[in-house]
Amino acid sequence: MIRVSVDHAPIDIGTEVAGIEETGAGAVASFTGIVRADDGVTGMELEHYPGMTEAALCDIAEQAMARWGLLSAVIVHRVGPMVPGDRVVFVATAAAHRREALDACAFLIDRLKTDAPFWKRETRGDTTSWVGARASDDQAAARWAGEGSPD
Amino acid sequence: MRLLYFAWVRERIGTGEETVEPPEAVRTVADLAYWLKDRSPGHAEALMDLTKLRAAVDQRFVPLDSELDTAKEVAFFPPVTGG
Numbered sequence: 001m002i003r004v005s006v007d008h009a010p011i012d013i014g015t016e017v018a019g020i021e022e023t024g025a026g027a028v029a030s031f032t033g034i035v036r037a038d039d040g041v042t043g044m045e046l047e048h049y050p051g052m053t054e055a056a057l058c059d060i061a062e063q064a065m066a067r068w069g070l071l072s073a074v075i076v077h078r079v080g081p082m083v084p085g086d087r088v089v090f091v092a093t094a095a096a097h098r099r100e101a102l103d104a105c106a107f108l109i110d111r112l113k114t115d116a117p118f119w120k121r122e123t124r125g126d127t128t129s130w131v132g133a134r135a136s137d138d139q140a141a142a143r144w145a146g147e148g149s150p151d
Numbered sequence: 152m153r154l155l156y157f158a159w160v161r162e163r164i165g166t167g168e169e170t171v172e173p174p175e176a177v178r179t180v181a182d183l184a185y186w187l188k189d190r191s192p193g194h195a196e197a198l199m200d201l202t203k204l205r206a207a208v209d210q211r212f213v214p215l216d217s218e219l220d221t222a223k224e225v226a227f228f229p230p231v232t233g234g
Binding site (some may be wrong): 019033046047048050052055077088089109112113114115116117118119120121127130131133137 | 157158159163176207210211214226228229230231232233
């Protein structure tokens with residue numbers, strides 16, 4: 001099962017995890033990304049490319065399903081205005097065993113950062129600024145290049 | 152051809168969407184960006200430095216030297232920062 005959602009509504013982790021546990025998997029792994037209050041950030045807004053975003057997330061989820069033989073892959077990304085403490089993104093995987101679930105979960109979030117059309121704008125008091133891409137994100141995504149599951 | 156702009160590219164150009172009919176000489180995505188610079192000072196500012204731009208053709212990421220071929224929708228934006 002693949003579930004992809006891009007929505008303005010707050011992310012309800014309880015509902016998402018309950019949904020993925022219903023698959024009967026032996027292992028469920030998840031990652032939650034939360035807006036930080038770093039350097040005086042008071043707000044964060046997420047813009048995306050409707051249509052392409054959902055297709056890109058489905059593609060990432062399908063890659064993970066095939067590579068690790070998952071039972072489920074879930075990607076939920078919030079868009080629009082948020083404040084520190086809000087959940088921005090939630091990804092989860094279900095597999096027979098923990099290694100596949102944990103590795104695939106890391107793959108989902110690493111690839112999402114470089115392969116899906118989202119843009120962050122931070123607010124600090126009265127000023128806003130677009131967040132720049134980080135080389136460390138490209139490196140994290142690149143470690144999943146190549147075929148087969150890493151040992 | 153439908154054009155879409157996101158993030159600071161959209162802000163500098165002043166719109167998120169427009170329709171254009173580029174001449175035949177415009178063959179690649181980079182050609183298109185160069186051709187669009189003449190449309191307004193905002194276009195010129197947004198599209199000045201191609202190293203800061205990324206693009207998608209028909210909702211797929213592509214390098215800027217890609218041929219446009221039969222592209223119906225082209226998007227310009229900064230490097231993505233989701234998650």
